[in-house]
Amino acid sequence: MPQEPALNSAPALISMIASTLGRDVEMRLLLDTLSAQDDGNFELIVVDQNPDDRLVPILSEYRGRFPIQHIKSSEKGLDRGRNLGARHATGDWLLFPDDDSWYPADFLKTLRRLIATEPADIYSGRSLNKDGKEIMVSFLGEDAAISRANIWHVLIEWVIVFRAETYRKAGGFDEDLGAGSGTPWNSGEGQDLVLRCLSQGAKGLFRRALYGFHPEEQPNANPEAHIAKMHGYSRGKGFVMRRHGYSFIEFLPELLRPAAGFVVYTLTGKPTLARRSRAILKGRLYGWRNFKPR
Numbered sequence: 001m002p003q004e005p006a007l008n009s010a011p012a013l014i015s016m017i018a019s020t021l022g023r024d025v026e027m028r029l030l031l032d033t034l035s036a037q038d039d040g041n042f043e044l045i046v047v048d049q050n051p052d053d054r055l056v057p058i059l060s061e062y063r064g065r066f067p068i069q070h071i072k073s074s075e076k077g078l079d080r081g082r083n084l085g086a087r088h089a090t091g092d093w094l095l096f097p098d099d100d101s102w103y104p105a106d107f108l109k110t111l112r113r114l115i116a117t118e119p120a121d122i123y124s125g126r127s128l129n130k131d132g133k134e135i136m137v138s139f140l141g142e143d144a145a146i147s148r149a150n151i152w153h154v155l156i157e158w159v160i161v162f163r164a165e166t167y168r169k170a171g172g173f174d175e176d177l178g179a180g181s182g183t184p185w186n187s188g189e190g191q192d193l194v195l196r197c198l199s200q201g202a203k204g205l206f207r208r209a210l211y212g213f214h215p216e217e218q219p220n221a222n223p224e225a226h227i228a229k230m231h232g233y234s235r236g237k238g239f240v241m242r243r244h245g246y247s248f249i250e251f252l253p254e255l256l257r258p259a260a261g262f263v264v265y266t267l268t269g270k271p272t273l274a275r276r277s278r279a280i281l282k283g284r285l286y287g288w289r290n291f292k293p294r
Contacts, residue, residue: 015091019081020099047081125210146204154206186232188240238287
């Protein structure tokens with residue numbers, strides 16, 4: 001259960017774990033915005049899955065500004081990197097930035113205000129593009145307690161903050177989910193982990209005042225690659241919903257929406273969007289059908 005902050009206690013240490021592969025200059029935005037935080041109680045752990053040393057000169061520029069651990073890993077997979085970094089973390093709270101995400105200058109100030117005034121075990125927020133538009137998730141329009149009913153509208157992995165003991169008690173991210181997992185389930189790892197935390201009695205809060213930034217995908221640049229990505233993400237959603245005991249009635253709207261989209265886009269002469277809707281429909285159904293209990 002959430003713990004009330006002790007009066008006059010030292011600020012909690014926040015560990016940020018960024019698992020990265022194939023990027024270098026993109027990380028500068030993250031590093032610059034962490035440098036801009038008016039906060040001296042955080043650390044950054046970079047789990048570097050690159051086969052070369054491209055990040056060494058970049059990270060060296062920032063070492064005097066805040067604590068950085070640089071961990072080289074030959075093991076690939078986003079959530080393998082996250083879990084490895086978490087094992088090296090010394091913080092009371094854990095946040096998992098994407099290697100191309102960044103945060104407003106008052107992000108940690110906002111987070112600490114939430115920790116002090118609204119005790120919980122998990123805090124989540126929104127993803128925005130550089131212009132402040134919500135992206136990636138259809139977020140709730142109001143603050144809410146995180147629940148099974150709203151979990152697909154309150155989470156994006158790089159704006160979820162876990163109490164470290166809550167994260168560890170739940171076993172961390174499932175490394176068979178998410179990007180680079182080597183399985184068909186290319187998403188849903190955040191929802192899967194938070195659902196496990198909730199089942200163990202953790203309290204989670206979605207707060208719209210907490211947000212980060214991320215480049216917005218441009219699906220028109222490579223429509224077929226975008227459709228393939230959405231198919232993989234959709235497989236993960238169907239799989240995670242079945243794993244966590246959602247009924248078929250609860251799952252049905254996840255099929256009806258893309259089915260309706262396929263019909264509408266086909267009738268209105270938008271074949272690329274129709275193929276996207278069909279890929280989402282097929283992916284969710286595939287994930288649901290192919291879940292097998294461990």
